[in-house]
Amino acid sequence: MELNLLTLCYLIASITFILGLKMLSNPATARKGNLVAAAGMTIAIAGTIFLYEQDGEKLHNYAWIFGGLAIGGIIGTLAARKVKMTAMPEMVSLFNGMGGACAALISLVEFNHLSKQLAANEVEISAVQPTVLIIVLGLLIGSVSFAGSMVAWGKLNGRVKDFSFTGQNILNLLILLVAIVAGVILVLNPGQPLLLYAILGLALIYGVMFVMPIGGADMPVVISLLNSFTGVAAACGGFLYDNKVMLTGGILVGAAGTLLTILMCKAMNRSLQNVLIGSFGGHKTAAVAGGKQQGAYKEISLSDAAMVMSYANKVMVVPGYGLAVAQAQHVCHELEKILEEKGVEVKYAIHPVAGRMPGHMNVLLAEADVSYDKLMEMEHANDEFKTCDVVLILGANDVVNPAAKNDPASPIYGMPILEVELAKTVIVNKRSMKPGYAGIENDLFFQPKTSMLFGDAKKVLQDLCAEVKTV
Amino acid sequence: MENVLNWITANQQIIYIVVLMIFVGIEVIGRVPSVLHTPLMSGANAIHGVVIIGAIIVMGKAETDNYLALVLGFLAVILGTLNVVGGFVVTDRMLEMFKKKK
Known part of the structure; x- marks a missing residue:
């Protein structure tokens, strides 16, 4: 009876996971979808604690289990509640790493258990080989996911710098290969616990090396990929315990995560291979940029910029990573309100990959209470630019680079961009003339209708607010 | 060969779940904005x-x-x-x- 009840719990949880993911992919139902999946998860966890039994034996060590749940729950809630909106991606990466580590630990304990049984001759080698295979897979994937996520986390909060050397890809492949060979040997001959630790070590090194050379701006794609890895590692646990909910949840995330990774790459008009091996920021692009002669750009003073904007009918703001770094979303909203009081229509043009991850700008501006109706997706914004008097670009660069449209030699050629040059005036706020993440020059800055307004986005916006008020 | 076939037969339930879940996972999020x-x-x-x-x-x-x-x-x-x-x-x-x- 109790076991049947547990089966029902797992069935319900599996259904909520599928429903939750489905609802999460639609803006109207997304929030409810997350809660549905969370409810399913709670049912599955509670069911496991109270109803699970193996060979007629219930679980014990309740104090440990509840202690762990309490500690993890409290830290998790606090961390997730306290984290700043701009730091969300690294938080996701951190939690993803925890899941990977959890899967790896399960493998370690299960192998330890297994080798004791083997040593005591309780089981046949041939009978445990499939189990060993799954343990090795769970350990390998879980550890790679853990180490990779930690590096991605460090990169996003600036603690880890990009690092690459020639032949790194080949070395990485070699490490992975050695780990796999060690895994095969262990499966054929399970009586060697040392090999398991070797695999653990190699997998951790591989995880670090795999993420190390990938640029900080590509971290969301990497996190999404590692996310699907952890899904597969969780599914290994499902095989191990013949546990259907771990299996469905894990595989579901593995598949959805892989597709999501590809979709994210598509939004940036790049291939996954391009992201992982990374042709961006390399020497080739620098050479292309260096070879081209650029004209002169002109600067605009704060008061002039304030004047132009105050007398405009319609201002379109294009936020980018610079806005996020400067934490300028609140001041930006402030400026929007001041301008609206003067009868200026203000809207925001959001490029799908503006910032460090898709949706980054929406989240950021929403935090500053900018109305959802004011945020325009790229297609609609592009229709409206020609009716705009002023476009104010805040720390965005590659997403407004016309080279993506008209320079086939450019590494970002083909990426859809915000066509800001259709507007009458373009004001660009940047910290310096340094090129953006893609490492290429932006012709937009040298066009006659463009003026530069240098400085930290937050500082500039504060000064702009003050200036606009006095106009 | 026979071993593999036996293994598939013995674990067919799980294999079915994996295959179906892969398609479900891809299908449910296919149209995410x-x-x-x-x-x-x-x-x-x-x-x-x-x-x-x-x-x-x-x-x-x-x-x-x-x-x-x-x-x-x-x-x-x-x-x-x-x-x-x-x-x-x-x-x-x-x-x-x-x-x-x-």
């Missing part, structure tokens, strides 16, 4: 926290004198819980930002 990429990633991240169930089983089965299993299992439960709880809370916070302001 790019604004929702990040929350969806975060939501999926929370869902693979289901690995916590494995951690609970490991912990609950550990003999009371096997300290390695106890400590590692305990750690696994904490990390798994972090993944689940943190994942769902972060996703909720992200999505909270998307609601229409009146």
